[in-house]
Amino acid sequence: MADVGCGEIERPQRWAIPFDPEMSEKDVDAVLGFEPFCRIDPEAFSASVPLRGVLRNDCAIRHYSAGDLIVRAGDYGNSAFFILGGAVRVMVDPLDERLLGRGKTRHRSFRHALARLWRRPHVPEVRDLDGTHRGGPARGIAPNAVPHMFLQDVPAILDQHRTARVGAGEFIGAGAVLGRTERIATMFAEEPCLLVEIRWQGLRELRARAPEIKRHIDELYRQNNLSTHLRQTFLLAALSDATIEELARETQFLSFGSFEWQGAYKKLRDAPVGQELAAEPVIVRQGDYPNGIFLIRSGYVRVSEVYNHGERTVSYLGRGQLFGFDEIRHNWKTGESAPFAHTLRAVGYVDVLYLPTPAVERLVLPAFQDRCLPDDRTHAEPTSVESAYLQDAATKLGPDVLEFLVEHRFVNGTATMIIDLERCTRCDDCVRACAAAHDDNPRFIRHGPEINGFMIANACMHCSDPVCMIGCPTGAIHRETAEGQVVIDDLTCIGCATCANSCPYDNIQMVNVHRADGHLYLDAHTHLPIQKATKCDLCFDQLTGPACVQACPHDALTRADMRDVRGLSRWLNK
Amino acid sequence: MNRFALRRTLGLAAFTGVSLAVLGADRVLHVALHRTQVYSGFALLLVCVGLISFNARKKLPFLPLARASTWLQVHIYAGLTASVLFFVHLDGHVPAGALNVTLECLFAAVTASGIFGLYLSRTLPERLTYHGENVVFERIPALRQRLAAEMAGLAEKSVEESSSSAIADFYRTKLQAYFGGPRNLLAHTFRSTRPRARLLAQADAMRRYLDAAEERILGEVIELVKLKDNLDAQLALQGVLKGWLFVHIPLSYALLVFAVAHGLIALAML
Numbered sequence: 001m002a003d004v005g006c007g008e009i010e011r012p013q014r015w016a017i018p019f020d021p022e023m024s025e026k027d028v029d030a031v032l033g034f035e036p037f038c039r040i041d042p043e044a045f046s047a048s049v050p051l052r053g054v055l056r057n058d059c060a061i062r063h064y065s066a067g068d069l070i071v072r073a074g075d076y077g078n079s080a081f082f083i084l085g086g087a088v089r090v091m092v093d094p095l096d097e098r099l100l101g102r103g104k105t106r107h108r109s110f111r112h113a114l115a116r117l118w119r120r121p122h123v124p125e126v127r128d129l130d131g132t133h134r135g136g137p138a139r140g141i142a143p144n145a146v147p148h149m150f151l152q153d154v155p156a157i158l159d160q161h162r163t164a165r166v167g168a169g170e171f172i173g174a175g176a177v178l179g180r181t182e183r184i185a186t187m188f189a190e191e192p193c194l195l196v197e198i199r200w201q202g203l204r205e206l207r208a209r210a211p212e213i214k215r216h217i218d219e220l221y222r223q224n225n226l227s228t229h230l231r232q233t234f235l236l237a238a239l240s241d242a243t244i245e246e247l248a249r250e251t252q253f254l255s256f257g258s259f260e261w262q263g264a265y266k267k268l269r270d271a272p273v274g275q276e277l278a279a280e281p282v283i284v285r286q287g288d289y290p291n292g293i294f295l296i297r298s299g300y301v302r303v304s305e306v307y308n309h310g311e312r313t314v315s316y317l318g319r320g321q322l323f324g325f326d327e328i329r330h331n332w333k334t335g336e337s338a339p340f341a342h343t344l345r346a347v348g349y350v351d352v353l354y355l356p357t358p359a360v361e362r363l364v365l366p367a368f369q370d371r372c373l374p375d376d377r378t379h380a381e382p383t384s385v386e387s388a389y390l391q392d393a394a395t396k397l398g399p400d401v402l403e404f405l406v407e408h409r410f411v412n413g414t415a416t417m418i419i420d421l422e423r424c425t426r427c428d429d430c431v432r433a434c435a436a437a438h439d440d441n442p443r444f445i446r447h448g449p450e451i452n453g454f455m456i457a458n459a460c461m462h463c464s465d466p467v468c469m470i471g472c473p474t475g476a477i478h479r480e481t482a483e484g485q486v487v488i489d490d491l492t493c494i495g496c497a498t499c500a501n502s503c504p505y506d507n508i509q510m511v512n513v514h515r516a517d518g519h520l521y522l523d524a525h526t527h528l529p530i531q532k533a534t535k536c537d538l539c540f541d542q543l544t545g546p547a548c549v550q551a552c553p554h555d556a557l558t559r560a561d562m563r564d565v566r567g568l569s570r571w572l573n574k
Numbered sequence: 575m576n577r578f579a580l581r582r583t584l585g586l587a588a589f590t591g592v593s594l595a596v597l598g599a600d601r602v603l604h605v606a607l608h609r610t611q612v613y614s615g616f617a618l619l620l621v622c623v624g625l626i627s628f629n630a631r632k633k634l635p636f637l638p639l640a641r642a643s644t645w646l647q648v649h650i651y652a653g654l655t656a657s658v659l660f661f662v663h664l665d666g667h668v669p670a671g672a673l674n675v676t677l678e679c680l681f682a683a684v685t686a687s688g689i690f691g692l693y694l695s696r697t698l699p700e701r702l703t704y705h706g707e708n709v710v711f712e713r714i715p716a717l718r719q720r721l722a723a724e725m726a727g728l729a730e731k732s733v734e735e736s737s738s739s740a741i742a743d744f745y746r747t748k749l750q751a752y753f754g755g756p757r758n759l760l761a762h763t764f765r766s767t768r769p770r771a772r773l774l775a776q777a778d779a780m781r782r783y784l785d786a787a788e789e790r791i792l793g794e795v796i797e798l799v800k801l802k803d804n805l806d807a808q809l810a811l812q813g814v815l816k817g818w819l820f821v822h823i824p825l826s827y828a829l830l831v832f833a834v835a836h837g838l839i840a841l842a843m844l
Contacts, residue, residue: 113636421703425695425815426711429642433635447710453703543638551635553646554695555578574577 007519009129011530012494014473015053019079019199020060028055031196034084035169040210049205058202058475064189069149070172072100073186076479077176079199080217083168086193090172091186092162092228099151100186107543116436124441127490127513127532129521151188162241165190174217175225177203179298179351180466181319182484185228201475218253226251229353233295235322236364243363250359256281256346257299262467262504265348265409276407277304277311280345283323283352287339290327292356293364296320299350299465302406303342313402314342315393316411318464318563328357332365347406348465396569404451405562409504413461414484415538415559417444417548418571422453423556433551434536437544443536444507444548454572459548460507460536462486464563468508471498477533485540488533495531508535581647589651593658600662614663615840619833621656625649626826653688677836680829687822694818701765702811706804711812718805722753725798732791740783741791748776749795753802762810770803 031037032055042051064070064086071077073094081088151157166172166187176183177200198206207214226248230236236244257280258264268276283294286305294301296317303315303323317323323344330338355364393402405411428446435442444459466486469477476493479486488499500508512529513521521530538559544550546559560568575583596617603610628649631639639645660681669678702708709717729745732738751757758769777796784792 110637116636117634421708422700424699426699426702426812427816428711429632429635432632436633437636445710447708450708453700455708542636544636547635549641551632551642553632553642555643556699 007515008522008524008527009530011523011525012129012492014049014494015057016494017474017492018057019197019202019475023056023060025052025056027059027061028052030061031055031059031082031084034082036210036212036216037082039212040206044209045205051209054202054205058199058205060197062195062197064193064195065150066189066191067150067152067154068189068193069100069151070187070189070193070195071176071183071185073183075183075481076181076484077173077183078475078478078481079197080174080177080203081172081195081197083166083170083172084194084196085168086195087168087190088166088172088187088193088195089158089190090164090166090228091188092164092231095151095157095161095186099157100149108541110543113543116439121439121514121516123514123518125511125513125532125534126439126516127521128516129491129513129530130515154188154190171217171220174203175221178207178217180469180479181298181464184225184232199475200469200478201473204470226353229297230295233320233322235325239364239367243367247355247359247363250356250363252354252356253297254283254294254352254354255350256283256352257349259349260467260470260502261348262502265504273407274310277345280347282343282345283350284340284342284344286341286343289337290324290331290340290357292354293325293328293360294323294344295353295355296323297351297353300347300406300409300411301350302345302347304345305342311343312399313406314399315402315565316347316406317344318411325360328360329365329368332361347409347411348467393565396565397572398452401451401572404449408449408456410456410461411562412463412465414464414561414563415460415462415546416562417457417459417461417536418558418560419446419455419457420453420556421450421455423554424455424552425554425556427553429551429553430548430557433547437539437542437547438537441511441534443534452572458505458507460486460503460538461505461562462536462538468499468503471502473498480540483540485538486535487537487540488535490532493532495533497531497533499533503535508533510534585647585651589654592655596655596658596662609844611663611665612840612844614659615837618656618659618663619837621652621659622826622830622833625652625656626830629823629826650688650692653685657685673832673836673839677829677832680825680832684822684825684829687818687825691818691822694815698811698815702808705807705811706801709805709808711809711816714805714809718753718755718802721798721802721805725749725753725795728791728795728798732788735791736785736788738783738785738788740780741788741795744777744780745795748773749799752799756809757806758803759806759810759813762807763814770799773799 032040032052037055040051045051045054061084062081070081070088073091157163172187173183175181207217227244230244230247230251231239236247239247264279268279271279280302283301296319298319301317301323302313303317304311304313306312323342324340327338327340330336397405410416426446431442431444431446434444444457446455446457448455448457450456462485466477466479469479469486472478473496474492474494476489476491477486477499478489495510497510500510510531511534513532515521522528523530539546549557549559558571560571562568596614600610600614603613628645631645632642635642664678669675725745729742729749732741752773758766761767761769774796777792777799780792781789
């Protein structure tokens, strides 16, 4: 990025910082020699984002030795892998955490934190954009592959755990990237391997422009990931391998709602309640015959029931939770044909695994004939038997709070800022602390919708489905590998505002950036200010954790995970 | 017992225990013919330094120095303990001399303002929450200006649409000043709704002079009056919540300065 004058720079472009600067044209040729890449039609790509550009700038060639960890279960993935050579083992059973060498997010040192006292900039939003061409990969954009971690005693691991072998010509890790979720399985190199790592932006282009790649990935998901997914479902965990495999063959993939749902939501945000409800795609309607179990794979669904002349929300379900099991079990036990007791609607975009009733009756229910059903009340994270969960949500949160959370799509948040207005003295210590932790730039606004004396403040919620990431052309907005916070890398952000426009909650702001000497950074050609996207980063690199929570003297503020209904209700009813 | 009740119980128990220990230690040292006032003086000074450091903690949110809510709890009960230490330090004597009297007054003022501030912090947020729309304190002047402009626009509109001056007169005599700046702050602080009720009654009394179009405009005027009333209430209550600290903190620093001076003089005279 050449400096062309005082405060003037070249506007950052999408591929200004490639995923791997060492990726060469020769490497691109090599990748294009493999199936299914060799079948991709380069003409299907636009002139501004050509196929070779995608491979050159959004991909990296990785070499792994036998035993090297490639991805770890629980880490957040921003890239998928394609195996060019060698074989990879996918852990079906979870591996001992001690073997994974998982590190926490790297925090600033105490000295660095203390230095903020005398290194406070005199102008807002100071950046050092001139130095980008001198540095290596931008902070936070380093490949998500596990760096040089290897498993000892691989034969013993293979003996003691169930694994699946994946060979050359297959994609791995794509599910987590496409679902913007954490990885569900650990993968390591069984033998020396050559992989091409494709970051999300590249994978998105390939899937959009090359139908063969999309088909390939979807088919591989069915072959490789579906069984793991079903096995990790609490209710199905007790089933045998053979039963799971048979169930996987019967399972259907269903999707509801628009992948980029935030636009429609923004339009409907201020619409009357009934109109908003009508716009949510119905997955199952109350009173219908229970034709199967619906396992939520990604996104959120609203569970509602008819109440007089309207519909009352009784709960919301997220990834890993089931719907329909109670009715099917009841009918199977009694011989009755009771219909679905609730309506299920997609809140935003939802991926669902549909297990048809005959398959459930044949494969799942007999496993519980002689045993009590697992009780999710004793389970740390409620994931199945929905009646108990629904009851919990409805009674603990209350119908008004439930309606509010679902209507505003706050159920998507994993670190939603909630302020108890009956305790909040409006001292703004939280805002000042946030500013102090971010070079005097507050990253949230203490203002937002209210319900029953609680405010959901305008702060990034670090969504379980971060739609802000969908359109980012450079991958600047990404998830931290270890803990999954959604953060923005300043150096690779090109200021296109796609994320800010995509955020359904208006929690991302575009700001003009300054040099340390106070000059605005300007585009050398248009002379317009260079902008960057900013938002709450949950103080992921601070020693303290979220500064807002730490700074509140009255315990009036929390960052709540909406998936944890019990924790949420405990805080709201404290 | 909820978390806050449990915390309060534990805090009070700790305060009682420490107070009894202070009183007991003072008696024991007294019987042993020690200079108990030196000990209690030093202890009091240390506690005061600890109490004041809460303000410094607020300036360093990026350092791992425990949560501010924990600091506040310690601040509250340490403040109460300081009162016990203060009375032990006085040992039944009435302070004499300008320095000592000033010091005593400052201590009393800091303690009283602290307790009053705690009371405000626990009671005003609820009133703020349910009075009307919650607004950010710094945005109140801008919001007030917007309401004033809307109000002036309604007054003009009423004249243009009905060729009647009733609403414009009401605006000129009553509302222009009302929307011109903060009003009735004391009334809001002390929960009085009298000014608002009077203004709304005056507006209501005008209906007999209005036609249908003007009645509609009057309805909008009344809504704006209610919004302005909420802004004033927010300003008054948030102002009180912020304002008491402007008494408590400067007095605390003054107390510390006087306490150090008192300690040095006392040590010099030992």
